[in-house]
Amino acid sequence: MWHGIPRKDIPWFPSVDTDTCIGCTLCYTSCGRGVYEMQNNKAVAVNAMSCMVGCSTCGTVCPVQAIAFPDRDMIWRLEREEKIFKVVRQEAEEKMAKQDALKARAAAEDAVAKLTMRVRFEIAGEFGEKRFLIQLGEMIKEGSYDFVNLRLDIPTVRGVALKTPSFMSFEVTSTEQDDIQAFLPEVRDLIRLNELTLVSEKKL
Numbered sequence: 710m711w712h713g714i715p716r717k718d719i720p721w722f723p724s725v726d727t728d729t730c731i732g733c734t735l736c737y738t739s740c741g742r743g744v745y746e747m748q749n750n751k752a753v754a755v756n757a758m759s760c761m762v763g764c765s766t767c768g769t770v771c772p773v774q775a776i777a778f779p780d781r782d783m784i785w786r787l788e789r790e791e792k793i794f795k796v797v798r799q800e801a802e803e804k805m806a807k808q809d810a811l812k813a814r815a816a817a818e819d820a821v822a823k824l825t826m827r828v829r830f831e832i833a834g835e836f837g838e839k840r841f842l843i844q845l846g847e848m849i850k851e852g853s854y855d856f857v858n859l860r861l862d863i864p865t866v867r868g869v870a871l872k873t874p875s876f877m878s879f880e881v882t883s884t885e886q887d888d889i890q891a892f893l894p895e896v897r898d899l900i901r902l903n904e905l906t907l908v909s910e911k912k913l
């Protein structure tokens with residue numbers, strides 16, 4: 710359909726003068742609607758009715774003017790006689806609504822991308838008698854923050870007695886999917902106050 714008119718009722722398509730065509734393939738490569746095939750080094754409009762009504766790109770670019778179209782008056786007459794503008798307006802409204810929805814979605818995705826929802830910390834040091842873990846627990850007693858995927862890597866049990874450094878990683882997140890940026894300085898402070906080394910901090 711073309712704005713409410715069956716496409717088959719609109720005689721708009723290219724006609725190629727094969728004697729004039731030099732087989733340059735420009736129409737074939739320019740048309741995005743698959744109208745043309747090249748046969749024996751000549752352009753042939755094998756899918757003529759796939760041509761977009763009103764388009765004449767291939768005719769414009771043809772270097773030897775081998776492509777002709779019907780008179781444009783035919784289209785203007787159709788527009789008037791078939792009173793297409795009611796349909797056109799409705800189509801335009803639907804298109805604008807779709808565009809608005811896409812813009813709103815892109816803006817929402819943009820806003821979410823700016824949020825920090827999860828950050829992975831890797832730290833090293835001597836963690837003591839679960840002292841650091843208890844302090845982490847104290848920090849999340851109120852609010853929606855949480856520490857997840859916590860891993861404590863102790864190289865040797867003997868090393869614990871000798872207070873050799875261990876390695877810990879965890880992720881800071883929010884059960885309410887809030888932005889956690891305001892909470893991160895507290896985490897860094899706790900690491901510093903416990904004289905641990907912040908190996909890396911990475912937004913996930």
Ligand code: SF4
Pocket residue numbers: 723739740741742744745759760761764765766767768
């Ligand atoms: S007029 Fe446009 S749509 Fe039609 S065949 Fe040419 S390039 Fe393709």
Ligand code: SF4
Pocket residue numbers: 725729730731732733734735736737751752767770771772773774775776
């Ligand atoms: S652009 Fe013109 S000359 Fe080139 S292949 Fe098409 S019809 Fe032939």
